[in-house]
Amino acid sequence: MPSIPGAFSPFSVVRNYAKIAEEYKVPFPEKFDWLLSQMKDAETALMSTSRIQRPCHNDLLNGNFLLANKLYILDWEYAGMGDVFFDLANFSNNHELSENEDLLLLDCYFGQVRDQDVIRLNIMKIMSDFREAMWGLVQIGISTLDFDFREYADKHFERLTGNILNPNWERWLKDFR
Numbered sequence: 300m301p302s303i304p305g306a307f308s309p310f311s312v313v314r315n316y317a318k319i320a321e322e323y324k325v326p327f328p329e330k331f332d333w334l335l336s337q338m339k340d341a342e343t344a345l346m347s348t349s350r351i352q353r354p355c356h357n358d359l360l361n362g363n364f365l366l367a368n369k370l371y372i373l374d375w376e377y378a379g380m381g382d383v384f385f386d387l388a389n390f391s392n393n394h395e396l397s398e399n400e401d402l403l404l405l406d407c408y409f410g411q412v413r414d415q416d417v418i419r420l421n422i423m424k425i426m427s428d429f430r431e432a433m434w435g436l437v438q439i440g441i442s443t444l445d446f447d448f449r450e451y452a453d454k455h456f457e458r459l460t461g462n463i464l465n466p467n468w469e470r471w472l473k474d475f476r
Contacts, residue, residue, distance in 0.1 A: 305379035323440025388423035
């Protein structure tokens with residue numbers, strides 16, 4: 300596809316959502332500053348390499364797919380030029396793909412599986428959870444829906460924290476520096 304208007308950066312979205320949540324006085328997780336420092340390290344590492352900027356959806360939840368003789372992807376408000384690995388990571392997280400399924404996803408998308416692509420996907424899976432967690436915090440402040448947004452945010456904070464504590468995290472970042 301040709302370029303589309305707008306840009307999407309999960310790093311910018313997390314920072315923007317943090318400002319909104321703060322304005323609404325939503326409590327942040329205890330280790331939030333540490334999570335932000337880890338995000339900054341990831342952003343620095345990933346930005347030091349060439350990025351694949353393509354039109355991306357950036358919200359690949361099951362509810363955004365419609366099968367009716369064709370497969371349609373709905374709900375494009377996050378769409379913009381972005382890092383395709385965020386889209387792939389978001390799809391993987393939202394569909395709870397296994398490590399082997401992630402490899403298949405990369406192979407289907409790129410026609411091969413490279414170590415650097417696996418690492419970039421894993422880092423972006425953390426960013427996908429960070430964006431989802433921050434969306435949950437914003438919803439705590441602004442939404443009137445009867446939904447437990449705190450539980451939603453905490454689920455994603457827990458998974459992203461667990462993945463940052465993965466012994467491979469530092470190696471993944473180092474491999475991009």
